[in-house]
Amino acid sequence: MRKTEMERFRRLLEDERDRVSRSLAKHSKIIQHEGDGSGPDLAKAHSNHMADQGTDEYQYEATIQFASTEGRYLYHIQEALERIENGSYGKCESCGGQIGLERLRALPYTRLCIECKEEEEKESV
Numbered sequence: 001m002r003k004t005e006m007e008r009f010r011r012l013l014e015d016e017r018d019r020v021s022r023s024l025a026k027h028s029k030i031i032q033h034e035g036d037g038s039g040p041d042l043a044k045a046h047s048n049h050m051a052d053q054g055t056d057e058y059q060y061e062a063t064i065q066f067a068s069t070e071g072r073y074l075y076h077i078q079e080a081l082e083r084i085e086n087g088s089y090g091k092c093e094s095c096g097g098q099i100g101l102e103r104l105r106a107l108p109y110t111r112l113c114i115e116c117k118e119e120e121e122k123e124s125v
């Protein structure tokens with residue numbers, strides 16, 4: 001992959017990381033309330049005064065759902081940024097082939113080329 005291309009993905013991933021971090025920080029205040037240790041680590045790092053937030057069960061569940069989805073997403077973004085740092089970005093983790101640029105543009109944090117991804121999905125069903 002060309003260096004300019006790599007830099008573009010880096011900026012894209014960094015923007016996305018910041019956006020997701022901010023939205024997780026917002027939600028982590030609600031999760032902190034429960035304090036049962038089931039929330040993502042990121043949530044625990046933030047505010048710990050929650051007793052005054054009246055949240056009903058449903059909102060809590062929805063928030064946990066959101067935070068775990070976003071938390072996983074954030075993790076993938078961070079991993080992709082690490083791969084940019086160590087130069088392995090854009091390489092398929094399974095077959096070692098080059099991941100298509102079109103695919104990376106659609107899913108900048110992907111670790112697998114489209115062929116391997118399809119294989120994986122076949123196996124997991």
Ligand SMILES: [Zn+2]
Pocket residue numbers: 092093094095096097112113114115116117
């Ligand atoms: Zn592959």
